[in-house]
Amino acid sequence: MRIQVLGSMRAWKDGAELELGPPARRAVLGLLVLAEGETVPSGSLVDALWGERPPRSAVNVLQTHVKHLRRLLEPGRSSRSSSEVLPYVNGGYAVNQAAVTVDLTAFRLLVAEANEAYRNDEWDRAAAGLGEALALWHGRPVADIPLLATHPKVVSLIAKHREVVARHGDAMIAIGAAAEVLPEMAEAAAEQPLDESAQARLIRAYHAAGHRAKAFQTYHEVRDRLVEELGIDPGPELRAAHATLLHDDGSTSTAQPRAVPAVPRQLPAQPSGFTGRTAQLSTLDELAAERPGGAMTIAAISGTAGVGKTALAVHWGHSVSDRFPDGQLYANLRGHTSAGAAAPIEVLAGFLSALDVPAERVPVDVETASAMFRTLTTDRKMLVLLDNAAGPDQVRPLLPAGRGCLVVVTGRDRMTGLVAMHGARQITLDVLSPDDALELLRCVLGPRRVRAEPAAAAEFAKLCAYLPLALRIAAANLSDRPGHGIEDYVAELREGNVLTALEVPGDEQAAVRAAFDLSYAALPHEARRLFRLLSLIPGLDASTEAIAALTGTDPERSLDRLAGAHLVELQTPGRYSFHDLLRRYAAEQAEPDREAALHRLYDWYLNAVDGAARLLYPHMLRLPVPDLDARTPSGVTGPAEAASWLDTERGNLVAAVRSGPRPAAWLIADALRGYFWMSTRRVEWQATAEAGLAAAEEAGEPRARATARLSLADLYFRQSRYREAVRHYTHAHLLARQAGWVEAQAAVLGNLGRDHALRALAIHRETGHRTAEALTLAVLERAGR
Known part of the structure; x- marks a missing residue:
């Protein structure tokens, strides 16, 4: 028995095609096959066939359709025996995949095998496997059943087909066979005229096939389309394809490598001298082993500060990284830092960027970004380490969707909400055992030194409350004093810890403070x-x-x-x-020296951002920056180095705007506006602009308020949220007028449309700002087309 759903709904038995009957009956079979072996409840079938108002006889009609399908697919079956092909299971029906051959099942298997080759850079095998999978595709799923045209299963399969076409195209380009897939690439790009990945892939295919002029033409056409319809410039993938064209003079091979799928490797470095935690490591191993058969798995590691939660998670993550071929994501959620807990949208922006989502496509609201993250991780095997969480509410938007994913959360909170709502396995981390604490001391001090004073070493560990952080710091302090014995240091620890340790035996935080005190006092x-x-x-x-x-x-x-x-x-x-x-x-x-040091640091940040801005976007209107006695970053001599430095320091700069002294906060925010316009990192852009605006409004500084409003307006404009953009542009213009800032008025007017641009042009000519005049003329030319 063979059934086809990738195209028209068809079935064959013993080589002869079967007449499946009227559309509704074909729809029932189509829905059951699309479920891929899962049971479809009768109610769901009724809803799919008749919608919100089914007839009273709907269930009887459904049963009749199933009865006719069973007779057709199993002509020799007795009416009293259960069906082998379409069994009734728990209030619904299913297709027994062991009894039939389904093209969709074969398609899934071929794609899975080819994707494994794709991840391992085995381009020939990937290209062959994906090509074989696509050969099974005869058109839109159940194309002859209009009733199912918008069914979620059908829509999902169409999206999967596009993904497979894209990967097949990448693999064919990589093996030098781009010419063979040009028709498919062109068709995919035509179906998705605003999809930058599809357009960039077509450009690479034309280029690899030797059609360089056609590749250039395609780039310019899609660039104009993006500007005219979405109001955005080409993103990184399109720009990269264009840059490759520009740098290829035709003298070298035009075959281009395929776009490698992102495999992030974000785990921090392996912690040195990790000891103990055998039971916890065993539990994590069990969870990883259980993962393939069920839903996404969560491990919640809880314990007091300094007990080694991060070390355990990172050590284990490195030891099993090969089980997660699609990568490992890491985020410090800052649950108990003075800077405040990380907002989930900030973490999601980082994760989506690591998964190759272009910055301008990253949503700025948590719900949409979380949904995109779940979508991208559905078919992936990934480890996600969420470190130092404040609580379950911070974690929930960051959970992936794939059954092959495992999430490890660390935090001081026991995360009972994750246990109750998401089935997380709770792992409580206590201090080290005495034996493991001694092993840690051996790692830091050396086994010979510990062996020479076993009783003192045991007392040393006890006075540190067997807490890993206290042990490491105290042992590191002692290792810098080779003339001191362990007993000598124990006496110092006893003296520093005697009051609190005797009052609260085993008080871990008292042990930490004692270790800190001694280590700090020993410093020059x-x-x-x-x-x-x-x-x-x-x-x-x-x-x-x-x-x-x-x-x-x-x-x-x-x-x-x-x-x-x-x-x-x-x-x-x-x-x-x-x-x-x-x-x-x-x-x-x-x-x-606290205040003076703080101003030195922020002056340096401001000076560095200002220098980068001068290299990257010298003609953009900005607030004037005072002359500062601060050094600029070494090696930042051109636009490429400036952009790289801004990428590296972005997190610190956003944090500086949020918490820094005035006016440095709003000046840094304003200097970053051009960087965000170019990189389109919308989440960080919004956080920076809003923090800059809050600082400026608190100080009542009209020029700073004007540029902060202008930044928000530019952000909304890039998002095609024109109503909000106009509101902020208008507000910025009003503030610029109040401040008597003519150049800012012109800059705002130039963004508000043709009539306003004409007024801006007059101001630019009056003030002699030639670069701004040229830019405004370009705006007018575009508006007149």
Whole structure:
């Protein structure tokens, strides 16, 4: 028995095609086949056939259709025996996939095998497998049944077909066979005239097939279409295809590699000296083993601060990374940091970007972004590590949808909401066992030193409450003092911890403070000062150059000392971060240079952003920046380096606008407007513009308020939300008039339409602003077409 749904609804038995009967009967069979072996309740079949107002006889009619289909598909079956092909299961019907051959099932299997080859860069095998899958496609699913044209299963399959066509095109381009798929690529692009990925793929196919002129023509046509219909410029994928055309003079091979699907590898570095946690690692392994057969799995790791939740999650994530071929996503949710918990939309923006969603396509509202994230992860096998969560409400929008996905959440909260609502497995992390604590000491101090003083080492671990963070910091402090024995350090710990430890035995936070106190006191003066000042960093990490601006000195030696004492962590070469408990402890220490250091840091950020703006968008109207005695980032000598620096520092700059001193906050926000216009990172853009506006309104600064409104207006314009854009443009124009800022008035008018642009042109000519005059003339030319 063979059934086809990819095209017209057809069936064959013993090589002879069957007459399936009237449209409604064909629709019943089509719905059951599209369910791919799952039971379809009778009520769902009735709803699909008759909608909201079925006749009273609907169930009887449905049963009649099923009876006729069974007779047709199983002509020799006794009326008293159960059906092998269309069994009745739990109030509904299903297709027994073991009894029939279905083209949709074969299509799914071929695509899955080809996608595995695609992920492993086996282009020949991927191209062959996807081509074989597409050969099964004879048109729109159940094309001869209009009743099912908009059914979700049909719509989903059409989207899947487009995805397979795209991947097949990529693979064929990669193996140098682009000419063979040009008709399919052209058809796909014609069906999706505003889909940048489809258009970019067609451009690459034309280029790879040697049709360079046609590729250029296609680029210019789609660019004009995007501008005219959506009011946006080409995104990164189209620009990349165009850049490849520009840099290929035709003397080299035109075959282009396919667009590799994003496989993010975001896990932090493997923690050194990880010990113990055997039971918890075993539980995580069990969850990973159970994952393929069921729904998306969640592990919720909870425990006190400093107990090693992140270390456990990251260590385990690295050990099983091969089980998640589609990548690993990581986010620090900042659940207990002074900077405040991360907004889910910010995390989603980062995840979607890592999954190759162009910045301008990332939604700015949580619900839409979350839905897009779930869609993109439906067929993926991914590990998602959500670290330092504030609670379940922060986590829920960040959950993927794929059955092959596993989510690990860490936090001080027990996450009972995730357990109750999402079936999360709860893993409670306590302090280390005495034996594991000693093993950690051996890793830091060396086995010989611990073996020489076993009783003192055991007391050392006990005074640190067996807490990993306290143990690491205290042991690192002792390792810097080779002349001291463990017993000597135990005496110091006892002295610093005696009051709190005796009052509250095993008080982990008292142990942490005692370890902090001793390690901090052992630092040289400059290192202690640096440690205190690092608490002023607005984001999660900082570059060496930003830290130099903060301190006003060369911090390299002190940073090395702090890293050696486990008081800061080297994230990547030249970038440092530290634990939120350490940040809080550093902020509590008295620092007379605090305000001056804060202004030095923000002056440096402002100077650096201003320098990048001059390189990237020199003609864009901006607030004047005062002359600052601050260094610019090394190596930022041209537009490419400026853009790279802004990409790297984006998180810190957004945090600086939100929390920095005035007027640096709104000046940085204004200087970033051009960067956001170019990169179209809408989530960060909105957060920055709104924070800049709030700062300016609090200070009552009309020019700053005008540029903040202009930034929001530009953002809404790029989103095609013209009503909101006009409202902010109008507000910005009013504020610019109140401030007597003629250039800003002209800039706003130029964005409000043809009549306003004519007024802007007159102002530009009157003030002699030639570049702005040329830009406004371009606007008028476009409006006149």
